[in-house]
Amino acid sequence: MKKVLSIVIPCYNEQQNIQAFHMETEKYVQQLDVEVEYVFTDDGSKDKTLDLLRDLAETHRNVHYISFSRNFGKESAILAGLQYASGDAVILMDADLQHPPTLIPQMWSHYEEGYDQVTAKRNRNGENYARRKLTNFFYKVANRLVEVTIIDGVGDFRLLSRQAVDAVLKLTEYNRFSKGIFSWIGFHEKILEYENQTRANGVGKWSFTSLFNYAIDGILSFNNKPLRIAIYSGIFITIFGFIYILFTLVNYFLHGIDTPGYFTTISAIILLGGIQLLFLGVIGEYIGRIYYETKHRPHYLIKEKSDKE
Ligand code: UDP
Ligand code: MG
DSSP: OOOEEEEEEEESSOTTTHHHHHHHHHHHHTTSSSEEEEEEEEOSOSSSHHHHHHHHHHHOTTEEEEEESSOOOHHHHHHHHHHHOOSSEEEEOOTTSOSOGGGHHHHHHHHHHTOSEEEEEEOOTTSOHHHHHHHHHHHHHHHHHOSSOOOTTEEEEEEEEHHHHHHHHHOOOSSOOHHHHHHHHOOSEEEEEEOOOOOSSSOOOOOHHHHHHHHHHHHHTTOSHHHHHHHHHHHHHHHHHHHHHHHHHHHHHHHOOOOOOHHHHHHHHHHHHHHHHHHHHHHHHHHHHHHHHHHTOOSOOEEEEOOOO
16 A cells, blocks of 8 residues: 655645645655645635635545634644644645755655654755844754754754654644754654745745744743753852952951942842843743643634545
């Protein structure tokens, strides 16, 4: 019996890309001796994405779709797709052709060699200088702070074996940071490089603030090192404070009082106030996460889905 390859595609307002994506991908999967199923997740699109998916599912019996009741975000769309996919291996792809389907045959052959994760890594050609520098900096900081290793240029475009998919599905956290999850599960991994692609049609959904928030999410959702840093800073500041007090006392006994101290007082208040607020924020973020996790809400709600035979 032929092996089954599932292709999972999260889609949010991708009416301009769906058909092109399907046609383009078909070219490359047909080279393989496998049975292919497509699982499109419509993440609450406001355009004609769902209509197009219905049409596609009608005319191709290996095309399936799930449609959310509203936009739940890419992470939820990926999760739903992985839960729905039944293949021996799953490839995760974006709908906008930024993940070149030309890589599929190569990914599959590495899977057949026995790799559980075949990860595509893009270079950053064509991105502006500031963004490149900033991302670089983020990865440096993040890899210091996070226990799992996150590689620059590695996104969600990857093949996962059934074993790896099942492992990912065992992580049921509400705040999902895929980059971290894929690295956390481990398994035998192969990395493939590819040339950066610009979006085929439509607009990307990343603004500077959303990227910044994503970075904070990434750092906080995988470990408690920021809390450790808070403890260390506390220790450091306390020791410094003691030394300063001692120094002032000794000075007082030797030379008497001569401390106008206005500048020192103000700087200490501002600096300590800032540090306290910062770490209060860090603690707040963790509590916020606990709050969301304890609600046990579903990751998404399904409005409609195609029948699977
Ligand atoms: N996407 C999604 N839900 C969202 C945002 C994006 O399912 O809320 C999908 C989108 O349709 C695309 C993929 O996730 O297939 C990547 O999105 P985008 O191209 O905006 O991100 P980028 O390529 O800039 O990382
Ligand atoms: Mg994109």
